[in-house]
Amino acid sequence: xxxxxxxxLIPVSIFKKVKKLAEKENIDSVEEYVVxxxxxxxxxKQNKDDKFSKEDEEKVKKRLKALGYMD
Amino acid sequence: xxxxxxxxxxxxxxxxxxTSMIMQILYAGGVPVSFDPxxxxxxxxxxxxxxxxxxxxxxxKLMEGTFPLDKYRGEFIKITSFGMRFLxxxxxxxxxxxxxxxxxxxxxxxxxxxxxxxxEEIKESFLKLxxxxxxxxxxxxxxEHLFVNYNQIIKKPxxxxxKISNFIKEMDVDLNKMIxxxxxxxxxxxxxxx
Numbered sequence: 001x002x003x004x005x006x007x008x009l010i011p012v013s014i015f016k017k018v019k020k021l022a023e024k025e026n027i028d029s030v031e032e033y034v035v036x037x038x039x040x041x042x043x044x045k046q047n048k049d050d051k052f053s054k055e056d057e058e059k060v061k062k063r064l065k066a067l068g069y070m071d
Numbered sequence: 072x073x074x075x076x077x078x079x080x081x082x083x084x085x086x087x088x089x090t091s092m093i094m095q096i097l098y099a100g101g102v103p104v105s106f107d108p109x110x111x112x113x114x115x116x117x118x119x120x121x122x123x124x125x126x127x128x129x130x131x132k133l134m135e136g137t138f139p140l141d142k143y144r145g146e147f148i149k150i151t152s153f154g155m156r157f158l159x160x161x162x163x164x165x166x167x168x169x170x171x172x173x174x175x176x177x178x179x180x181x182x183x184x185x186x187x188x189x190x191e192e193i194k195e196s197f198l199k200l201x202x203x204x205x206x207x208x209x210x211x212x213x214x215e216h217l218f219v220n221y222n223q224i225i226k227k228p229x230x231x232x233x234k235i236s237n238f239i240k241e242m243d244v245d246l247n248k249m250i251x252x253x254x255x256x257x258x259x260x261x262x263x264x265x
Contacts, residue, residue, distance in 0.1 A: 025218045026234060027169075028227065032220060039172050043198040052203045056196035060153060063193055067182055068111070069086055069151065070130050 073242050074103055077162055079140050080147040080239075082122075083155050083208075084168035085201055087178035089221030090149050092253070093168055094122030096224075096232060099252035100244035103146035116182045119254065123149055130154040152204045163214045166235060167205065170221035172198055228253045 010018075015030060022033035044050035064070040074080055082093045098104045106122040113120040124143075125132070132138035133154045140161060147166075150158070155165075172194055180187050187193060208216045217238040224231040232249050 025169075026231075027218075027220050028223055028230065032222060035171065036169060040198055040202055043195040050199060050202075052196070052199040056199055059189075059193055059196045060200055063179065064086065064130070064153060067086065067179060069128065070153075071128055 074145045074147075074239065075241055076145040079144055079161055079163045081155075081163060081165045082147055082149045082168070083152060083165055083204070084170070084221075085152050085175055085197055087175045087182070088170035089168045089219075089224065090151060091117050091120065091122050092221065092224070093166055093219065093235070094147065094149055095119050096235065096249045096252050097147050097239075097244075098122070100236070100246065100249035102239060102242065102244055105143050105146045105148050116178070130157075133157040152200055155204045155207065158214075160213055164238070165208055165214055165216045166219060166238065167208055167216060168219050168221050169201070169205075172201075174222075224253065 018034060018037075019030050022028070022030055025033065027033045027036070061070060082090050082097070084090045084093075094104055094106065104122065105124065106120075107124050108120055111121045111123055123129070129138055129148075129150055130153050133150065134157050136157075136159070140159070175197065176187065176190055176194055180190075205218070208214050217234065219231060219235065228250050232246065232253070236244050236246055236249065
């Protein structure tokens, strides 16, 4: 479920740059793209290492096995 | 004209990010897709079916290097993000779908029928996996790709399905049937407030 949203204001120059990047990834909505980028950035900030580590791999594998996507 | 017989066509993305919906759209448009409906039949989590091979357990075979990719050339198959890391060198066209991570996790919780105690931790891991695979797709010279967004397809099916149709320009598709196949009623309970 998409969570409730808050408005923020950003400079027009940044908006234009973000719009171009969003178009490259086929995302029509700048808002959707900003949310996607922020999600990734927050994950990076919360973890010093933004690489998909062995630990991440094990967590994902465990989840996929629980949901029947892997043996 | 059909899909190219020397190319593996793949629908990918994180689990619960709309990969089945993309397969369903392609199937409706007359695009060759390969799936095994008996291995994991439709259920309340995917009322229109999973469109998977071998119950979605392709990942294990890709990891072992035993998945017969050559058997599936010229038709779309579903390989979720984790399995994409084990794709051998080849010739691929990939439609990769992104969905809000909170929705992905909500859907996984619904499927598991329990709240996730480690939701924030697993969220970070899935986001990192998603980023890694998207970067890999962009970097590999043997992969042509189209990034799509599940939420955008729901909001603007015509515009976004046309992009999918343009991506598989090597064959004529039934665009109207593709658009009609997006069953908005399945998503009506979602709160989309932007």
